[in-house]
Amino acid sequence: MDCAEEVTLLKRELGPLVGDTDRLQFDIFNRKLTIRQGTPTVSPDAMIAAVTKTGMNAETWNDEPTGAGDGHDHASRSRTILTVFSGVFGLGGLLTHAWLEGGFTNALGSEGMGLNTSVPLPAIALYVAGIIAGVWYVAPRALHSAKRMMPDMNLLMFIAVCGAALIGEWFEAVTVSFLFSLSLLLESWSVGRARRAIAALMDLAPVQARVRNEQGNDIEVTPNEVAIGQLFYVRPGEKIPLDGTIQAGFSAVNQAPITGESAPLTKGPDDQVFAGTINGDGSLEVACTKPANDTTLAHIIQLVEEAQSNRAPSEQWVEKFARYYTPIVMLMAALVMIVPPLFFGGEWSDWFYRSLVLLVIACPCALVISTPVSIVSALTSAARNGVLVKGGVFMEAPAHLKAIAMDKTGTLTEGKPTVVDIVPLGEHDEEELLIRAASLETQSDHPLARAIVEAANERNVQLMPVADFQIIQGKGAQGILNHRQYWIGSHRYLEERDQETPEVHEQLEAMQQAGRSVVVIGNDNHVCGFITLADTLRPSVKQTLKDLHSTGIEHVVMLTGDNHGTAEAIASEAGIDEVHAELLPEDKVDLVGKLVDKYGHVAMVGDGVNDAPALARASLGIAMGAAGSDAAIETADIALLADNLTKLPWLIKHSKKTLGIIHQNIGCSLAVKAIFMILTFVGFASLWAAIAADMGASLLVIANGLRLLRDHD
Structure with missing residues (x-):
């Protein structure tokens, strides 16, 4: 199951079985169908048998990750191999035909490959092999659509292939089967990319959590084994395994993977942390507040799955058109073949030939190519x-x-903080403040620290050696510069040191309200100044x-x-x-x-x-x-x-231009078909002319579509 068309097919078959299609929940990501509780009750065997009738296979879902992907990979490999075989055999058939007939001109003949020109058996064998490979996955679904009297794209393509083969147009038949098989393969690949996105999300969560046993020793367990309320421990630099509330410790936590905040946030007791976020330079003791399958990260994964599945694309215009196009063409061909000989004394051979012409011109080759x-x-x-x-x-x-x-x-x-203002206080100047701040921050890997050091490097200032450097967990850092101790930290740390004046507080609050992150620099006696940083536009x-x-x-x-x-x-x-x-x-x-x-x-x-x-x-x-x-x-x-x-x-703008050309191509393809259908009825269309017109329309839409390659800035 890779697309909305297959979902529609399953709904048609399974809906009467379960009583209401609302009971059917489709997860295209994982190729999973869930049946909600209700009546009537349907056994798994009955559901599998019903799915099999659509041309697809099903088995009871297994939540274990092993084995589930193997079936998906096998199906993708099989589809890829069959598509390649279809193209190779089709091309081999054409080359063999031309070689045995003395060239492409002789092979094509004056009135088509099937009616007045014989196709050598070796070429037919290769064509048939290519056709079978191309329609291997299409044929069962096409037959199901025919049985249900609900024509779809599968049936349209299958009839086109069979009709072309019936009148001996083997190359046309294999071309259509190959193109459709290729489109289905590309669709399957696109869904595969979405599945890998889910895997990337799941990789964010650590596979181990550190807890303390009854003997007081730290042991590692899976996140699923941690109960709500149980304490787990996160070392500096580690990913946080579960959602929880900090009980002890301070640290700057990088929450960008979950909340998108531009800078790490200082977290302390009673603050919330999320699974998948990255701990900074402090150790944390955290009480689990949610089980592993209910964390914020788990909800993100679920939201991606549901949002992608719920917005499965609506049926394409060509598929809707095929609902009417296919039965009308079939009916017209049958009427052209039967009515004139039965009621108006026409020659059976003549009108049978005209019905074949109608089937050939009805082949959707140009229409199929026009959009791709x-x-x-x-x-x-x-x-x-x-x-x-x-x-x-x-x-x-x-x-x-x-x-x-x-x-x-x-x-x-830009996604990274940069220095906006350097605000010295008292008798200090900007260069002196930047030198002290950058000298201390060279010892840190914090994003704000890197931004300050980068600003110092851009100004080519000479940094000072730092002695007795210490990180103040979750608050800042301190060290000795030129025989005097200086500290650097957040607004919160300044408040804790009781060195903040009302004037400084007012300045800092104003800058934080303007969207700035503030780093304060000071010593034991006073505040030297502060540096503001922001993520720039x-x-x-x-x-x-x-x-x-x-x-x-x-x-x-x-x-x-x-x-x-x-x-x-x-x-x-x-x-x-x-x-x-x-x-x-x-x-x-x-x-x-x-x-x-x-x-x-x-x-x-x-x-x-x-x-x-x-x-x-x-x-x-x-x-x-x-x-x-x-x-x-x-x-x-x-x-x-x-x-x-x-x-x-x-x-x-490029998309609007593309849409315009697509509309032109579809209009051209349908116009050519309409003209030749009229000519067929009045007896002025030959089989070869129909083939030439279809090929001409294909070349025309290709040339028109290639104009988009010139669409540059």
């Missing part, structure tokens, strides 16, 4: 422009967007937002886990229409859902693991590819490879 060739060209052009689009449906989606939600950290901003953001509005985007919203002060400051500077701050991943999903309800077509742009559920919930997920997390990139439908937001307006 445009999409492939559009995808190639996008890749050249640094935009990775993961499939055709996502290439068309930007053209319909009405609103865009954006993460702040790493998306609208990307230079191109303002112009990008203007360009987005000019392309038809009505509303741009910023969603962030950062505090309100920082969020408002960034939004005001960038020109964002709406701001939501201090959000957890589930909050982002809810807000994106509300935007989808209001505007219909909404994109989410983000870079972190915490953005993955929202990326999945949006109509279109766009990830920052260079600095973004693997989970965000895999979950998203589109990735900006160079983290260049200016590509967003270009992408929307």
Whole structure:
């Protein structure tokens, strides 16, 4: 099970069995079908037998990870091998045919390959092998659709292949079977990427938690073995295994994987911590508040699965068209073959020939090619422009967007703190303050420390040696510079030292409200000054937002886990229409859902693991590819490879152009078919002319689609 079409097929077959299709819950990620409790009760064997009738296979679900992926991998390998065989045998058949007939011209003949020109048996054998390989997975589903009298894309393709083979158009038959098999394979691969995104999320959680036994010794157990209320211990630099409340210890905790905050937060007793976040330089004693399967990280994984599954793409236009196209063509061919000889004295051979012409021109080759060739060209052009689009449906989606939600950290901003202000107090100056701060921070790996050291290096100041350096857990650090002790730390640490004056407090509060992180430097006697840092706005953001509005985007919203002060400051500077701050991943999903309800077509742009559920919930997920997390990139439908937001307006324009060319190609394909159907009825269309027209239409739509390769900035 890889797509919405197969879900629809299963609903048709299983719905009458369970009484109500609402009882069927489909997880495309894991190829899992769950039947909710209710009546009538259906045995597993009956369900498996019903699934088998659709051409798919089923087995009772096993929660153990071993073995489940083996079946998926085997199915993917089999489909890949069969698709390759279909293409190789089809090409081999054409070459063999041309060689035995003395060239391609003789092989094709003047009126087609099947009617007036014999096809050598070796070539037929190769063609048949290619056809069988191509329709191996299609044929059972096509037959099921025919049995149910509910035509779909599988039946359309199967009839086209059989019709072409019936009149001896073997190469046409193998070409159609290969193209359709290839499209199914690509769809399966895209779902595989989503499955790997879930695996990337699960890798965030440590596989061991450290607890203390009755003898007072630290032992390692799995997170599932830790009970609610039980204490576990986290050493410096380790990932936190479970959600909990700190009982003892101070540390700066990097919560970016979960909340998206731009800088680590200092945590102490009674503060909450999340599974998958990264402990800083302090040791923590934490009381577990949630079991392993109910942590915030576990909910993120669940949200990604549900959001992706719930937004399975609607049936493609061609599939809907096939519901009417296939039975109409079949009926028309039968009427052309039977009615004139029976009622008007026509020649059976003549009208049988005309019905074959009708079947050939009805072959959807040009129609099938019209969209993929445009999409492939559009995808190639996008890749050249640094935009990775993961499939055709996502290439068309930007053209319909009405609103865009954006993460702040790493998306609208650079994603790392930089020094904004150096504020000396008393008789100190900026260079002196920076030298002391950077000298102390060279001993630390904290993001704020690295930013201060980087600022000192940019100014080429000479740092001082530090003696007796000590980290003050969760608060700051201290050391001796030029025979005098200095300390560096947070606003909270300044308050704890009782060295804060009302004037300094007022200044610090104002800067924190403006979205700045503040580092204070002082000695035992007084405060020397402080350095403010902030995650700076990307230079191109303002112009990008203007360009987005000019392309038809009505509303741009910023969603962030950062505090309100920082969020408002960034939004005001960038020109964002709406701001939501201090959000957890589930909050982002809810807000994106509300935007989808209001505007219909909404994109989410983000870079972190915490953005993955929202990326999945949006109509279109766009990830920052260079600095973004693997989970965000895999979950998203589109990735900006160079983290260049200016590509967003270009992408929307490119998508609209792509959609226009697709419409032109579909219109051209259908127009050619309509014209030749009319000519068939009046007797002016030959088999060879029908084949030539179909090939001509295919070449025309290919040439038109290739124009997208020239779509550059």
